[in-house]
Amino acid sequence: MANVTVEFLGGLDVVVQKQRVHKLHLPAEVVSVGDLIEYIASTLIKNPRDVAVFLEDGGVRPGIITLINDTDWELEGQTEYVLEDNDVVSFTSTLHGG
């Protein structure tokens, strides 16, 4: 039911048709950020091979930072965080180039 914005930064947009920002109207069963991650893997990522770029062992792949309203999800309850209307969830790959 929540309307949330999901962003894929740091080159991670390759897994979602190069579209960095997605405005989603979530179905009722997507309640937490954990649910959202499953929803992204099953719905937003079209190419099954790309799922491994985003997920590892069911969780967000190491090297990807997850942010809820510009705050590290570690400070917000990680997967347990309950989504609210207008939340912005961002995933960013760590860049290594220098």
Add this chain to the structure above:
Amino acid sequence: MANVTVEFLGGLDVVVQKQRVHKLHLPAEVVSVGDLIEYIASTLIKNPRDVAVFLEDGGVRPGIITLINDTDWELEGQTEYVLEDNDVVSFTSTLHGG
């Protein structure tokens, strides 16, 4: 009654004790941005000589850009704009250094 944030950028904070951001709880008679400008001149600016840095002929001095919620006030009705709770009004001097 409105709670607004007022910012003085681009060196303009010199007129308000070097404090860039002021969170104001406005009295009821301050309704429009025009009222706010008078309020700033009469209340926030402590040194009367500094008023001339901020105002000229009763209006905001040329060279100062006024923004309402990060948008040029020319697009928002200038002095006529009616303030709402949580509005951010920013004044920025034009910089010339290069």
Add this chain to the structure above:
Amino acid sequence: EGVGADRLSLPEYERYGRQMIVESTGGVQGQLLLKSAKVLVVGAGGLGSPCLPYLAGAGVGTIGIVDNDTVEVSNLHRQVIHDSGKVGMLKCESAREVLGKLNPNVKVVTYPVRLDYSNAFRIFEGYDIVLDCTDTPLTRYLVSDVAVNLGMTVVSASGLGTEGQLSVLNFQDCGPCYRCFYPTPPPPTSVASCSEGGVIGPCIGIVGVMMAVETIKIILGVYTKENFKPFLMMYSGFPGQTIRTFKMRGRQPQCIACGTERTITKETIESGIVNYNVFCGSRNYNVC
């Protein structure tokens, strides 16, 4: 390394390869746009210093530099294209030397003159884009007015202390100009109280490099008449580093430079009827 303007040599592919593979540059076509671009940079100081090497490095084909100042030791904390051995040398020549070594494919033209109403048209003509890296309101109005008359896009920036501002003006001859934003010049007396503000080198440096990013975007066609929205970016370095983007007014119909009934024309500028000296108070304008 060079070949004609319509193709790239093997050494050019090698030199620009790492930027050509970035999707937003448009690959070979984008590189050819850069190669045929003519960019005029007015001022080789705190903004021009960090901007110029990135324009040359990216392969902008022709770069003009206008500056009649000479290098001083007190410039070097921020004007890092120059060096202590070049104190007393013209800044435009100092910069030309650096760019020539960085990328010999780039044609660098220098103008060791003070830009004024009588020489601006002659200098600007033939360039596509002008970068305003100057430090007085006088030149800012002049650069904008001449660019409007020649239909050139302006990347205009400034910096002081720990802050900077950047705008793209007269974009494709339909965006707002400097006078649309600032129809009335600031009174010289109003800025006295914060004179001698000084500047942190890398703070103005970031704004200079941001100018290079905007210029490259303009050349590559990232901005179009359809998607361009007038803006003013504001960088702050302290206490946290931020860029804020303000949405700005469009071209103003009543603007005397770009509006429907213009009075600022090549003729009125060159004949001295437009009085730029009104901005030339005795005050130091590098302030607020």
Add this chain to the structure above:
Amino acid sequence: EGVGADRLSLPEYERYGRQMIVESTGGVQGQLLLKSAKVLVVGAGGLGSPCLPYLAGAGVGTIGIVDNDTVEVSNLHRQVIHDSGKVGMLKCESAREVLGKLNPNVKVVTYPVRLDYSNAFRIFEGYDIVLDCTDTPLTRYLVSDVAVNLGMTVVSASGLGTEGQLSVLNFQDCGPCYRCFYPTPPPPTSVASCSEGGVIGPCIGIVGVMMAVETIKIILGVYTKENFKPFLMMYSGFPGQTIRTFKMRGRQPQCIACGTERTITKETIESGIVNYNVFCGSRNYNVC
């Protein structure tokens, strides 16, 4: 120009005057802090190139540069401290030459070696701050681990394409370290799909100059144990230029590098027990 570290000579006043009058620098006291600061920069590439001249220009007293790479033509669109005449030269020596000319007051020390577990402590010791301008996860973990063991603050940044990231790590030996943010190294195989991403010169350039701003703030004491909040800044150059600042986790008690039961120590690093080669897959990591 130089005098002792506890005062400024007249030529130094002249050179730094325009930055000393900026209130946030703290005037003479701030300039003396810069003069006595010892900053180590690991990597003289896309980030180090624009950062180094501003550190030298500002008067950072001692600058170390670690890089065993040599200049290539394909670097020059973004590594603008070098030039075409220096192709084949060690990047650290090329940079030293430029800094020496820019500001002869600065002591520049070069380390033409590849940073690894066996030499890192020897190189880092004696410096106050280390700037991570490297381009592989291996070195990022190593720089952070060694800095934590020596109690040094790290300014860590990276860039690719049109984006960049910047963070201050192990701030005053109480902020989070690289392993607090990234406890598990990324699997080499996961980043294959966007290999060979390329980079826009001024985009990574801005991030490099931002590193100089952060370093100067750390030296000047703008950040304190009381006001410092862990952050990750993210710069994007296209389509609009933005800096976003993400609020990040603090130091993690369970972190194996900086936590309460550390296993990453000088001994385990130098003996090779900490296996940094796990990050050394065959994949190109300069990617996403």
